[in-house]
Amino acid sequence: MILEVDGLQIHYGTAGGTVRAVDGASFAVPEGRIVGLVGESGCGKTTAVRAIMGVLAENGRRAGGRVVFKGKPIDETNTRPLLWRDIAYVPQSAMSSLDPVYTVGAQIVEVLTKRGRHGKTAARARAAELFDLVGLSENRLRDYPHQFSGGMRQRAAIAMALALEPSLLLADEPVTALDVIVQRQILDTLRALQQRLKLSMVLVTHDISVVAYLCDEVVVMYAGQVIESGPVREVLGRPRHPYTMGLRNAFPDLMSDALELVPIAGSPPDLADPPPGCRFTPRCPFALAACSTRPAAIGSDRAGAGNAHVSACLRDGEADHLRTFALDPVTWQRSSAYATS
Template identity: 45%
Template structure:
């Protein structure tokens, strides 16, 4: 049974002149004990999706359709008190730019005490002892709990943020771009630590990133998101080695193997404006393989072997498309035609 299930979820923003459809029909299954990656460029709706799960959306955001189920029960239908008992206690989040989320005028232990006393029902003494345990768990000396945020390096701040997310012993951790602002060495250290914590604490992790190399190092399964929808899903190895959707192919080409002296092949253009109705495939203006029906008919998600799925009219031809996708000239034609 899936621990967390997202069904046809639509999260829209009410604007002065219309509605911005940031998440527009997402289906996603998260199994207990797995690390699932959600990848896509900025503007694809990744952060809106996870904020919807945690229900920390902005005031002009609303659920237009769909559902979020935790252990088979609708989180959108349950009472506010019951939902509060799940969020942050059983599902916690490492927010984007978490290194800058701590109050600079208070020692970091205050954040731990606040969460554990207000949400976890612990005494201040118990909270401090737990903070010391968590610091040592993420590789920081417990004597540093009374330090201020500016006294930590970027990598150590990220470790503190991870420790904070573990305060109430959650089952699921949502990590929103957890290593974006870190150098590659510190990135590796943080990701290795997340893998260790997953195994030691039996965690389930949802990792949001735009960096395929991060997903390849950390995740079991992968969902590629584009313009508010899931373009492709499957195991990390299968999606990265054998992508069926042109967007997945383009993302893979954008992270070349430097040891093979490969050239970076970028995807020209940008995500379409989701404040307007879009006919056909959302990737059509950037896709070098678009055919007539791509402009008029939205592709449906098609299931394949090994729990693979993709939403592309030409997915059955993916082998031929993969060979073409490796040529920079194919992608350049999109902007010259």
């Protein structure tokens, strides 16, 4: 495993109390694999990846857990030297990694000279090489970010992240807000880069079809917790947690538009005051009385080089049965018997 996250807890202090944005999340990234971190907006994905890099917002702090990179525990005191060189980040909005007042080329050259100690001439040559790597013409190095399309900006942000040859790339919603054709082009580029550079990658997305298209493994987050994880083919082919079953119905397949889309009613809970027990209880069509009181824990067994398929649902033993009901849209129109509001 190149990265292990174990029982991570991240708290934000706010006027309304403590927001437990990540509340005991565990997952691992095998070397040379693409792991999708998926869940609806507000489930703690961005917080988790920023915590891995030790770059949280001012009011955020790690309240518990461990992050281990290449066998060494890391936290905000020792990640700085690793950033760019070992762990690189493509932030949620590509615009936020690009400064509107400088040309894109100048910004990549700056990363190479300031962080990588390249000389100016070598940096310019390397910037052209990086542009070529992500499928941009080197003539465009002289352009400003606003002269780029959304897809080109995303490519430029990826080029910048790869400047110092990191081994782990954390990409936060890299294709959100792009049209489906461009999404596929960018995802294909990421896959090609991953294979060519032998990168390990965490791809954060709210869109499970992006995971299906690109990732080897998947970690599903709900309300700050990991509720299901494992190899993509298993987790998306035979989801065991009702939330994953619901997510699968809620997004179009990137390759076809055959399936009827069925949203999961309601929204994720307020992380300043999450429901007790399984946090999905208020939205789950399969909730039992026990679900609202017993916190569901995920198993921690791992198999071989990858991660085993695990789920935190109390009704895990009935997963095959529940899955057949989950495919019926009517199931999701019925509100939970344990809805709190």
